[in-house]
Amino acid sequence: MNDNNPGTDTEAISDVSPAKALFYGNIVKPLIWPFPLSNPETEEMLQMVLDSVDRFLEGREDEFRKWDEIGAQPEDFIQDLRELGLFGLIIPEEYGGIGLSNSAYSRVLQQCSRYDSSVSLTIGAHSSIGLKGVLLFGTDAQKQKYLPDLASGDKIAAFCLTEAGSGSDAASIKANAVKKPGGGWILNGEKIWITNGGIGNFFTVFARTDGDSGKLSAFIIERDFAGVSSGPKEDKLGIRASSTTTVNFSDVEIPEENLLGAEGKGFMIAMAILNNGRTGLGGGSVGGMKTCIALAAKQAKERKQFGQSISEFGMIKQKISAMTVDCFAAESVVRMVGHYIDSGHSDYSVEAAISKVFASEAMSRTANEALQIAAGNGYMKEFPYELIMRDSRILTIFEGTSEILRLFIALSGMKGPGTLLRDLQSAADDIFNNPIKGFGLMSDYAGRKITQITSLGNERIVGAVSDELRDDALIFEKYSLELARMTDVLLRRHGKAIANRQFALKRIADVVIDLFVGLTVLSRVSSMDADGSDQYQQAVSIAHIFSQKAKRRMNQNLRAMLRNEDESAKSLADAVFEAESYLWDVL
Ligand SMILES: Cc1cc2nc3c(=O)[nH]c(=O)nc-3n(C[C@H](O)[C@H](O)[C@H](O)COP(=O)(O)OP(=O)(O)OC[C@H]3O[C@@H](n4cnc5c(N)ncnc54)[C@H](O)[C@@H]3O)c2cc1C
Structure with a gap:
């Protein structure tokens, strides 16, 4: 099973990506229920x-x-x-x-x-x-x-991928490692913005191994190797106490045995490391959110305006509840991805990307709202809010920007249905010349379409949740089918060119993020003791709030797919690019 549209083949379940399956309208219940708890x-x-x-x-x-x-x-x-x-x-x-x-x-x-x-x-x-x-x-x-x-910690490690000309486009790096006749390589290049660059003495370095058009390979480089040096510390907006520097490699001799993984597989290795590491950043985001919630709740209760504590005001309550829902949701999705990795799941890259985008953006929202609640105090260095805000700003930038990860989420998810559709289209001749093969493809495709349209064959999740969460579960069932339908429409309309329709891809990614995160929230709340306690009832409320807001967002994203102002927005941006300024000054 590798197209992530699982049927009943439970043996292959560990190869199935539950987020990719959503693009077929499938919720792979055994991969989301029960919620993983630590032993x-x-x-x-x-x-x-x-x-x-x-x-x-x-x-x-x-x-x-x-x-x-x-x-x-x-x-x-x-x-x-x-x-x-x-x-x-x-x-x-x-x-x-x-x-x-x-x-x-x-x-x-x-x-x-x-x-x-x-x-x-x-x-x-x-x-x-x-x-x-x-x-x-x-x-x-x-x-x-x-x-x-x-x-x-005698050796502190750093990951050296980014270069001046190569950020998001990691495959375009120029650092090169030339093979020596007697074995080993000579490495030249400069990596920028390397965390732990100044204090590290163990570097995982990515370089091109066979010429400018060649493939990337990964190497282990020690600081003690001749020709390794780091630049001065960067003066940054946030996370200022952490070390960020360039790391330079000048004719560094790499022993043969310091090749990491197979030669030419460096890009795959870099992506695998980043995917596997995303729960670290996700966990960090959740920790920051918990601090913001605690600080903002105390601040709001203590601060009095108009004769009462500002925690009495609806707009402040709205912020605190949104921060709490965001934190619970981020915690749920990060935990779920950690579980996939720990249980040896083979395909979790889209889920990991979803958890990174959601948790980092939730942290940004939370830091911003906590500062807003503290207002003037929040702006002052005497209070921690401005530091938290500066520190959290990096989260949506490094280890994959939100934009790049959204592209990855949407395109990885659409690949499976795209292949299916292409197979069907390219088999159009076979349907007449080779009716047996053609009929097989037709019925497979039609079967999957019927599955999407009727949800028959799709594992229902309403049965996995308590009555209180039934309506929420129905939302995610409905919108996973809507996602599959929209994927089909976009693929038929644009074919391969969908890769360049970024307005549409962003909306698709946002729908999948809402679906997958929402499912982890439902799974988590269903795993709690339905004991009627306040904590349980509040968790049910969190699930309701997330589901309802997600429903509105998904509905808006899907509707905007067919009726939108994308072309006007593009022309407007092009006009501003052309002028390199705002064009509508009023005196
Ligand atoms: C403090 C800090 C620490 C870092 N630590 C490390 C580290 O330890 N190791 C390491 O290797 N790197 C590190 N980085 C680098 C980091 O991973 C990159 O900054 C990041 O990958 C983005 O690259 P860039 O900054 O060059 O942005 P660019 O790639 O130039 O992107 C600029 C903007 O364009 C968008 N964009 C780019 N391509 C597309 C596209 N195809 N479609 C739509 N939008 C697009 C981006 O999302 C972004 O908004 C660090 C960076 C910082 C700031």
């Missing part, structure tokens, strides 16, 4: 790590503020991170690490981000992306050689 053993270990994070970071706001101003974390703080084992979170115990699962690791980064994003980033860039290549693609010898030092 008691993991919980015990995780709780110990969380407690030590709390003990270590609590009450240090003034230091974090100072490090933000000077733009660096002091070496003795990095040493404390080492001693606490925070560089070894995801490295297996046999190599001296703590061996946390992806979900547990994401939860630890969440806890760190509740205190300070730069702390999370130093740890996260090391674990989520810097060393992940060794875990995923390293040979036994590479693991033996590097993982113990990476676990202790």
Whole structure:
């Protein structure tokens, strides 16, 4: 099963992407229900790590503020991170690490981000992306050689992909590694904006291995190799205490054994690392949101205007409830993706992208609203809001911008139905020349269309939720079919050219994000004890609020697919590009 339109072949369920299946109108219930909860053993270990994070970071706001101003974390703080084992979170115990699962690791980064994003980033860039290549693609010898030092933090890792001319278009990098006749490579190039670039001494570096038009390969480079240097620290808007620098490679000799994974597979390796690391950033976003909610709730209760606490005002309540729903939803989708990774699921790239886009944007909304609730106080450096806002601004930019990930979500999802449609169209002749083959294709396609239209054969999820959530479940069932219908319409209308219809792709991506995130929310609330407690009833309300808002957004996105102002918007943008200014000044 690889087209992600699963029938009854449960053996292949671990190959199915539940988000891609939504493009066929299918909700793959066994991949979303029951909601994944951690087991008691993991919980015990995780709780110990969380407690030590709390003990270590609590009450240090003034230091974090100072490090933000000077733009660096002091070496003795990095040493404390080492001693606490925070560089070894995801490295297996046999190599001296703590061996946390992806979900547990994401939860630890969440806890760190509740205190300070730069702390999370130093740890996260090391674990989520810097060393992940060794875990995923390293040979036994590479693991033996590097993982113990990476676990202790004697080696701090960085991920070196971006270059001056190559950001989102990662495949266009120019750094090159030329093969030496006797084995090994000579590396030249400059990487920019590398997190941990100044403090790292282990670099996962991507370079072109066979000429300018050649393929990318990944290498392990140590700082001690001759020709490796880093530039000065960048002066940034946020996450200022984390190290960001260029990393330069000048005639660096790479030993043969430092090739990471297969030669020529560097692009795939970079994408696999980024996909696998997305729950770190997602967890960090959730941690930041929890801090914003706590700060804003206290602030709103304490601040009195017009003779009453501002928490009494509807517009403030509306903000706090939206922040809470966003946080619950982000937490649910990040946990679900962590579970896919931990359970050995093979295709989770679209789900991981959804979790990154949703969690990072939810964090941006939350930071903005928390500052708005604090208003003038929020704008002052004396309060934490402006720092949180500056720190969170990066989240929708690095490890894949929101725009690039939306393109990826929409196009990856449409690929399966696109192939199906193309097969049907290219088989048009066969339908007459080779009726048996042609009929097979026709009936397969027709069957899937009927599945979409009637939802027969589609696993109903209404049965998996309590009565209270039935209407919410019906929304997601209905809109997954609407998504499939719209995918079909767009593919028929544009064929391959859909890849360039970005207005439409953005809307499709937003529908899928709402669908998949909403399903994880429903799954999570259904997994709770329906005990009538306040907490349960509030969770049901969260599900209702998310579903209703998602319904309005999905409806708007799908309607705008057929009636919109896209062409006017494009011409307007082109006019502004032409003039490079606003053209309608009024004196
Ligand atoms: C603080 C910081 C830390 C970083 N850490 C690292 C690191 O550790 N390692 C590393 O390798 N990199 C790192 N980066 C780089 C980061 O991953 C890139 O900034 C990011 O990938 C975007 O690239 P870019 O900034 O060049 O933007 P560009 O690619 O130039 O994009 C500019 C804008 O155009 C949009 N855009 C681009 N292409 C398309 C398209 N096809 N369709 C629609 N819109 C498009 C983008 O979404 C964006 O809004 C870091 C960056 C920062 C700022």
